[in-house]
Amino acid sequence: MKRAILLLAVLLVASGALEPWPASAQAPPSARDSAPIDLTGYWVSYVTENWRYRMVTPAKGEYRRIPASPAALPLINAWDPAADEKAGLQCRSFGAAAIMNVPGRLHITWQDANTLRIDTDAGTQTRRFQFAAANPAAPKREGAKAGAKAVPASWQGESSARWERASGTEGGSSLRVVTSNLRAGYLRKNGVPYSERATVTEHFDLAPLPDGGQLLLVNIVVDDPVYLNAPYVTSPHFKKEPDGSKWDPTPCSSTW
Amino acid sequence: MGSHAMLIHLVALVRRSLGEGGRRAALGLLMVLLGASRASAQFDFTGSWGPIGTEDVQNDSLPVDYLGLALTDEGRARALAYDESQKSMIDRQCQGWGAAYVVLGPFGLRVSTQTDPATNRVVSYTIDSWEDWNGLTIWMDGRPRPSQYALHTQEGFTTGRWENGALAAHTTHLKVGGFIRKTGVPLSDQATIDWRFYRHDDVVTVLMIATDPLYLVEPEIVSKSFRLSPRPLDYRTPCVPGYEGREPGDDVPHFAPDQNPFADEFIKFYSLPREAVLGYRETLYPEYRKKIRATYVPPPPCKEACGQAGNFVRRREN
Numbered sequence: 001m002k003r004a005i006l007l008l009a010v011l012l013v014a015s016g017a018l019e020p021w022p023a024s025a026q027a028p029p030s031a032r033d034s035a036p037i038d039l040t041g042y043w044v045s046y047v048t049e050n051w052r053y054r055m056v057t058p059a060k061g062e063y064r065r066i067p068a069s070p071a072a073l074p075l076i077n078a079w080d081p082a083a084d085e086k087a088g089l090q091c092r093s094f095g096a097a098a099i100m101n102v103p104g105r106l107h108i109t110w111q112d113a114n115t116l117r118i119d120t121d122a123g124t125q126t127r128r129f130q131f132a133a134a135n136p137a138a139p140k141r142e143g144a145k146a147g148a149k150a151v152p153a154s155w156q157g158e159s160s161a162r163w164e165r166a167s168g169t170e171g172g173s174s175l176r177v178v179t180s181n182l183r184a185g186y187l188r189k190n191g192v193p194y195s196e197r198a199t200v201t202e203h204f205d206l207a208p209l210p211d212g213g214q215l216l217l218v219n220i221v222v223d224d225p226v227y228l229n230a231p232y233v234t235s236p237h238f239k240k241e242p243d244g245s246k247w248d249p250t251p252c253s254s255t256w
Numbered sequence: 257m258g259s260h261a262m263l264i265h266l267v268a269l270v271r272r273s274l275g276e277g278g279r280r281a282a283l284g285l286l287m288v289l290l291g292a293s294r295a296s297a298q299f300d301f302t303g304s305w306g307p308i309g310t311e312d313v314q315n316d317s318l319p320v321d322y323l324g325l326a327l328t329d330e331g332r333a334r335a336l337a338y339d340e341s342q343k344s345m346i347d348r349q350c351q352g353w354g355a356a357y358v359v360l361g362p363f364g365l366r367v368s369t370q371t372d373p374a375t376n377r378v379v380s381y382t383i384d385s386w387e388d389w390n391g392l393t394i395w396m397d398g399r400p401r402p403s404q405y406a407l408h409t410q411e412g413f414t415t416g417r418w419e420n421g422a423l424a425a426h427t428t429h430l431k432v433g434g435f436i437r438k439t440g441v442p443l444s445d446q447a448t449i450d451w452r453f454y455r456h457d458d459v460v461t462v463l464m465i466a467t468d469p470l471y472l473v474e475p476e477i478v479s480k481s482f483r484l485s486p487r488p489l490d491y492r493t494p495c496v497p498g499y500e501g502r503e504p505g506d507d508v509p510h511f512a513p514d515q516n517p518f519a520d521e522f523i524k525f526y527s528l529p530r531e532a533v534l535g536y537r538e539t540l541y542p543e544y545r546k547k548i549r550a551t552y553v554p555p556p557p558c559k560e561a562c563g564q565a566g567n568f569v570r571r572r573e574n
Contacts, residue, residue: 047540048324048477050312052526055545059526062558065310073563103542122542164456173420174456203456205422210450210467210475217479219454219461233308235461235479246543256549 030113031131036163036173037206039116042247043106043216043238050234054101057189057256066192072227079191081254091252094123095155095185097194097222100202101236105247106216116161116175123252129161129177153196157182164203175204187222187232189256195226214240298418299455301381304489305365305482308459313478314360317438318525319518322535324476325441331471332534336513338440344509345502350495352390354410354434355427355449359464359480361389364489372397381416381423386491394425394451401428408445410434416451423453436466436476441535444470458484473537527555 047054053065061077068076084090094102104122111117116129151158159179179200187194203219216238221231314321322335342348353361366384371377378396385391390409394416402413408431416425427449434443447468454461459481466476502509511517523533529548532539538547 045542046477047542049479051324051532051539052528053312055532055539056528056548056552057554058558059555059562060557061562063563064561065312066563067310068563103545105542173422174454176456203454205452205454207422207452207463207465208450210448210465215463215465215477217452217454217461217463219456219459219479219481221459231308233310233459233481235311235463235481237463237477237479248546250546 031116031161031163032110032113034163037175037204039175039204039206039216040108040110042241042244043108044241044246045103045105046215046237046239047103049236050101053188054103060190062190063188063192066187066232067228067230068192069227069229072193075193075227076191081191084254090254091123091125091155092184092191092254093186093189094120094125094252095194096127096157096159096179096182097185097198097200097220097224098187099123099125099127099156100218100220101234104250105241105244106238107244107247121247121249124249125156125252127156127159127179129159129175131161151181153181153183155183155185157200173205175202177202177204193227194222194224197226198222198224198228209239216240298423299421301423301453301455301460302367302369304485304487305367305460306485306489307362307364308481308483309362311480313480314437314439318522319439320516320520321439321522321533322437322441323522323528323532324540325437325535326472326474326476326537326540327441327535328471328473331442331468333513334471335439335441335535336516336519337510338442339509339511340438340440341502341509344500345506346497346499346504349497349500352385352388352410352495353438354390354430354443355392355412355414356434356436356443356464356466356476356478357389358383358392359462359478360437361386363389363491364485365460365462365482366489366491384490384492387493387495392427394423408432412449414451421454423451425451425453427451436468436472442471444468446470447472460484474540527553 052058060079063072063076084092099120099122102120102122104120107119107121109117109119111128114131116131118127118129119125157179158181159177161175161177164174164176179202180198182194182196182198182200184196185194186192199222201221201223205217205219207215207217209215217235218237219233219235221233222228223231319340320336322332327335358365363386368382368384370379370382372379380396381394383392390411392411392414394414396416399415401415406413406429408429410431412427412431413429414425414427416423418424430443430445430447430449432445434447435441436443443466447466447470449467450465452463454463461479461481463479464477466472522528523530529539529552532544538544
């Protein structure tokens with residue numbers, strides 16, 4: 001393998017393929033073209049963890065295992081799903097900090113060469129992961145900068161993405177996504193809040209299943225200086241499905 | 257033609273033959289090859305990793321709680337026959353939990369590396385034991401798996417390799433009488449466990465995929481995250497057996513599966529559907545959530561222990 005790489009590198013140097021890209025040349029490989037793993041397709045939640053917090057609506061006032069700050073407690077105890085519904089806020093528990101834990105299906109596609117798109121049938125939400133231009137000289141950006149909001153906050157916020165190696169250098173076998181510019185929402189259906197200052201850092205990894213299938217593992221870290229005392233970490237997983245025959249879009253609900 | 261002249265000739269030939277499209281294709285191929293060559297990339301796994309504890313992997317450890325599991329009828333019956341008083345028997349107090357407890361238990365990971373002194377290659381990683389867990393050794397030296405008739409233990413036999421930036425491992429030779437949950441859900445000696453250890457920043461996430469042809473309809477999949485600890489962790493407290501109300505020679509405590517007195521406790525405590533608590537496969541998929549939507553009655557507002565984090569056990573009031 002090393003010989004093959006060396007030979008190819010020599011040929012590429014000789015051919016000029018590794019010379020700096022001239023302004024008039026075509027753009028370097030896009031995020032889609034350089035993807036080290038294929039996340040596209042249909043995926044279904046496999047709910048073996050946090051079942052009681054995900055598959056049913058927990059009791060009002062319960063926030064176990066969430067490091068809620070004192071500022072969050074009055075909101076937790078004041079949760080009123082009917083008021084949320086009336087105010088048109090029924091998608092509060094379907095925001096980016098919670099949506100991957102909502103049981104349902106994901107449809108992952110490339111919206112364009114540098115935008116990975118995730119649609120969820122639960123809550124009918126759409127997330128867009130924007131990769132920076134693949135030009136190495138382009139400035140790196142993670143999440144929306146405070147004070148630099150170009151678009152209003154939303155349930156799914158703004159997500160910047162990059163391929164990442166486990167060693168932490170560029171490229172590799174994992175997708176890292178950082179999301180901010182969020183509307184305030186709920187980490188759980190029963191009103192445990194996160195604020196508009198929350199950021200969500202996610203890593204998407206693949207693993208083989210013993211039956212030959214594929215598992216998508218999403219490691220999620222929610223940081224919120226307002227309503228969390230510590231990062232809230234979860235890692236839901238999804239099984240790959242052959243097609244979208246079980247895709248069943250349902251609207252947001254404040255109670256279920 | 258000398259070698260230098262030959263190289264110039266080769267360069268010219270490549271430039272003519274590749275063109276822009278060819279050069280891009282070659283660059284793509286190089287990236288693929290580089291990716292393949294770095295597929296064995298490793299992260300530093302040694303050290304202490306503290307439990308984060310924000311995920312609920314085995315609920316409250318109340319008896320008869322099989323939420324999130326897909327059990328066979330036999331697995332369910334054996335689980336219902338379990339009486340946790342078994343752990344009070346003096347010969348079982350220090351038996352410890354099986355390999356799966358690394359993600360089910362409350363503790364962190366203390367990982368050490370053993371290397372070959374001659375080659376400096378990693379021979380194994382060891383996740384140190386806890387008071388009630390036997391630890392896990394992951395052999396990295398390519399040694400063959402023992403015969404299927406070799407000794408089966410709580411720890412099992414585990415081999416590993418680096419795969420696409422993650423540590424992948426496979427465990428066999430698990431002992432009869434192991435558990436996939438502290439509430440008595442069994443794992444047989446035919447069970448196997450596939451592991452993936454991922455590191456992102458200062459967080460290691462351990463993915464466990466347990467397969468058991470006897471007791472599980474579908475694999476039990478659990479992932480748990482740990483954060484790099486600035487201080488060394490050490491849970492190696494010796495287990496000291498003592499009298500806990502069971503005399504040597506007493507019968508092994510158990511229930512008839514259909515007469516388990518705790519069968520309804522967890523169901524009532526959280527107003528949960530029976531088939532979910534008893535570990536039926538369909539309850540793991542989103543369709544089940546839609547199925548119970550019309551009939552589900554939420555529990556009353558939480559009045560106590562509403563926000564505790566970490567591993568703890570709730571008990572009935574006697």
